[in-house]
Amino acid sequence: MTDSVKNKYSILLPTYNEVENLPIIIWLIVKYMTKSGYDYEIIIIDDGSPDGTLEAAEQLQKIYGEDKIVLRPRERKLGLGTAYIHGIKHATGNFIIIMDADLSHHPKYIPEFIQIQESKNYDVVSGTRYLGNGGVHGWDFKRKLVSRGANFLTQLLLRPGASDLTGSFRLYKKSILEKLIQSCISKGYVFQMEMIIRARQFNYTIGEVPIAFVDRVYGESKLGGSEIIQFATGLLYLFATT
Numbered sequence: 001m002t003d004s005v006k007n008k009y010s011i012l013l014p015t016y017n018e019v020e021n022l023p024i025i026i027w028l029i030v031k032y033m034t035k036s037g038y039d040y041e042i043i044i045i046d047d048g049s050p051d052g053t054l055e056a057a058e059q060l061q062k063i064y065g066e067d068k069i070v071l072r073p074r075e076r077k078l079g080l081g082t083a084y085i086h087g088i089k090h091a092t093g094n095f096i097i098i099m100d101a102d103l104s105h106h107p108k109y110i111p112e113f114i115q116i117q118e119s120k121n122y123d124v125v126s127g128t129r130y131l132g133n134g135g136v137h138g139w140d141f142k143r144k145l146v147s148r149g150a151n152f153l154t155q156l157l158l159r160p161g162a163s164d165l166t167g168s169f170r171l172y173k174k175s176i177l178e179k180l181i182q183s184c185i186s187k188g189y190v191f192q193m194e195m196i197i198r199a200r201q202f203n204y205t206i207g208e209v210p211i212a213f214v215d216r217v218y219g220e221s222k223l224g225g226s227e228i229i230q231f232a233t234g235l236l237y238l239f240a241t242t
């Protein structure tokens with residue numbers, strides 16, 4: 001790390017019904033961040049989860065401290081895209097890390113994201129399931145096919161220069177993330193993809209870290225036909241406009 005600037009990493013955790021997962025993910029983040037010595041904060045954006053996620057978050061804040069656990073809840077489920085925007089507004093770090101709270105993204109990778117970023121001063125570092133030791137665990141054939149297919153189609157149509165387009169485990173320079181979010185209009189699954197496509201369009205540099213992605217153990221998964229249609233429409237939109 002350079003000695004003139006002290007980097008701080010704001011880790012955004014959007015949650016909706018993650019009461020079983022939250023204590024474990026927080027424990028793991030604290031463990032790996034403490035071990036590697038980076039300065040950080042965890043911003044939890046809970047959207048009125050009926051399962052008591054926010055109450056669990058309040059307990060965790062008491063354990064780990066208000067400087068480490070920041071709570072920025074919203075009244076109701078308003079979606080992931082705006083949850084990120086809401087989180088960024090409250091972030092005090094110069095870097096933002098976005099990850100899911102359902103244990104699909106293992107916090108052990110965060111120090112790797114940071115080291116890769118530092119090695120080439122990348123604007124964005126993206127976790128990838130499709131390089132090196134990366135992979136997917138716990139998905140059935142249909143879901144693997146959808147994910148691979150979506151990625152393959154997008155690679156073909158948009159040539160984005162990143163191997164995993166729909167993943168959501170990423171590190172961004174804060175200023176870059178703000179610009180990217182402003183320029184993105186997609187919602188849902190397409191949002192992550194648009195972010196990386198726009199990043200390339202603006203000539204931002206993208207580093208990659210192979211990650212093993214583990215399917216959620218607790219809680220409901222929601223991938224269905226409507227998500228697939230939404231994705232296909234979004235892809236065509238991006239193909240037509242970039």
Ligand SMILES: Nc1nc2c(ncn2[C@@H]2O[C@H](COP(=O)(O)OP(=O)(O)OP(=O)(O)O)[C@@H](O)[C@H]2O)c(=O)[nH]1
Pocket residue numbers: 013014015016017018045046047077078079080083099100101102104216220221222223
């Ligand atoms: N604040 C907020 N968080 C959300 C919302 N929808 C999902 N999340 C959280 O965003 C992260 C990713 O959502 P997931 O439900 O895991 O989406 P996914 O990984 O595509 O699908 P599954 O894991 O298969 O259910 C998780 O931490 C969720 O709790 C929302 O509307 N608001």
Ligand SMILES: [Mg+2]
Pocket residue numbers: 100102104216
């Ligand atoms: Mg998930």
